Amino acid sequence: MRCVSRRRFGLSLIVAASVAGWACGNGVTEPPAPPAPVATSIVMGSGNGQVWVVGRTLPEPVTVRVLSDDGSGVGGVAVRWAVTAGGGSLSASTTTSDQSGSASVSWRIGPTPGLDVNTATAISNGLAGSPITFTATGVNPLTGNRWHRVASMPTSRSRLAVGVIDGILYALGGVTPAPEVCSLCLAVLATVEANHGSQGWYTVAPMPTARAGLGVGVVDGLLYAVGGENEVGPPYPITSLATVDAYDPVTDTWRGVAPMPTARSGVGVGVLDGLLYAVGGYNESGAL
Numbered sequence: 655m656r657c658v659s660r661r662r663f664g665l666s667l668i669v670a671a672s673v674a675g676w677a678c679g680n681g682v683t684e685p686p687a688p689p690a691p692v693a694t695s696i697v698m699g700s701g702n703g704q705v706w707v708v709g710r711t712l713p714e715p716v717t718v719r720v721l722s723d724d725g726s727g728v729g730g731v732a733v734r735w736a737v738t739a740g741g742g743s744l745s746a747s748t749t750t751s752d753q754s755g756s757a758s759v760s761w762r763i764g765p766t767p768g769l770d771v772n773t774a775t776a777i778s779n780g781l782a783g784s785p786i787t788f789t790a791t792g793v794n795p796l797t798g799n800r801w802h803r804v805a806s807m808p809t810s811r812s813r814l815a816v817g818v819i820d821g822i823l824y825a826l827g828g829v830t831p832a833p834e835v836c837s838l839c840l841a842v843l844a845t846v847e848a849n850h851g852s853q854g855w856y857t858v859a860p861m862p863t864a865r866a867g868l869g870v871g872v873v874d875g876l877l878y879a880v881g882g883e884n885e886v887g888p889p890y891p892i893t894s895l896a897t898v899d900a901y902d903p904v905t906d907t908w909r910g911v912a913p914m915p916t917a918r919s920g921v922g923v924g925v926l927d928g929l930l931y932a933v934g935g936y937n938e939s940g941a942l
Contacts, residue, residue: 696733883895
């Protein structure tokens, strides 16, 4: 019995030693970890161009993103923040980007009302795009309950639609007088003009389809132009559209998306829980 036990014990040691020798000496190693991404640029994220009551914290934090050459976020990068005009304060003077590359602070704007009178900067030394400048407009609820004329659009237009992304106002389509055609003629517009406070108006990429009486909605940072009509009078025929186009302000490009089942002009558009709703309107068949 003792002899059998020793043999078994000896065999166990041999097997264990063989396995260990195979694992250590036959090249079974963990694959090397991929190189950590290197931060090369900083870009504006969200929260720019907000309008809020003077002396109070903006409803949305101001955010930047730290990116590598391939556009992926880079974490662990220090971002310095500072108020540069208008007074007020920030929740931190330095933050560190998270795994997605985002870094943000809360901003309590100063006591002075006015368009873009508050500015703050985000700085990350050595990165392209630094510094990033944010603006905010303060309003006084006691004295600011009034209308002010601001810069006019470059193109006069009616039956247009408007939408807002990151504090930028977009004016889309509509009609404008076309006296070169006839005294009562109207031209349907595909042009899109944008306005960001003190930067004034500028032109962005036109819609693929000229249209008036359209609706506009914003979903996930994209501006959707919905329906409308692209022929008006006189003698005022109606050619309603089912087409829907999406505008990406980051790339300044449009792309067509799935059309509506029903063509419609004068359409009401709303967004709820990330879904775009097209309501009512009219087409060649009448009111919808």
